Amino acid sequence: MTAPRSFSSTAEAFFGGVTSAWTSVFFLVLCGTYIGIGALAHGFGLSSWWLALSTVLVWAGPAQVIMVSAIGSGAAPIEIAVAVGLSGIRLFPMVVALLPLLRQEGRRLRDLILPTHFTSVSMWVESLRLLPQVPREWRLPFCNGLSFGYMSAATVSGFVGFYLAVGLPPVFAGALLFLTPISFLLSTARGARELVDKLALVFGLVLGPVLAAYQVQLDLMWSGIVGGALAYGVHRLREAAA
């Protein structure tokens, strides 16, 4: 854990965020993930510019993987919209948990639109870990810089993967796809500070595949609501007992 950081200007805080992004282990992970998605887009016959635009507009790995494979295989648009919409539900509680960290006296709603759009797993995990160490006045530019750092790395990596795709042997392509779950698993475990976070992680890991195996409709939404509520319930019971 590093010492609290302070900045003297908005630009300095922004570049502090960019530097944090480019020197974190997430940088490597994000590059690997988007190289994988780039390869996937190539395989499904989408253009590299289409992928770049989807990275900037959608900015969510799982949603992009769903889109690339579904559009590429010619699924019905409504089917794709529902799948993407379901995968995006997790962004809602993330935004709700993130924005209070950025709030400050005199902060306008429109200042929060950019960090709202930037909210995605890697940025969220790192923001929740780093922002409490940043003085409140510099949190917004720091967070935007962090997000910009990640998004630019992801966009470039998409192109790299797209043009690398031709020669990658299957084992290495598989290892590239494994980067996303293993890194998200470990980063979430590292970010889980309190018991409620740790329990939510364990419950979600168990419920996700179990609900999917029983072909429960909207399985991810239910694993979140049930797993999250259970974790929160245990936390409340312990508080009440203490």
Add this chain to the structure above:
Amino acid sequence: MSETLWPYLLLVLVGFLPNEIWRLLGLIMARGLDEGSELVLLSRAVATAILAGVIAKLIMTPSGELAGMPLSLRITAAVCGFAAFLLARRSLFVGVAAGEAVLLAGGLLLGR
């Protein structure tokens, strides 16, 4: 509809909009909430559990080339990665590298 523009229109309609709506909903709901408030704590738990569900599904029922590797290998690699992460005092890099090394070694040994 032109062949070249269709994927871009799809991108906005079935990619951007259904995803972005959740972020905007969060923006509206987060107004006036305190970072230590119970609702934020509950939101964090729900977000973590959904993410954990996605992670588990990506390991148990993956897509693409990863699906060609045996389930036991994928789970072993994830468990080894987690163990290395804990042993290396919660180092993300060590954990990811260990998990990937086990997966690659297993994949190459199985001759794929």
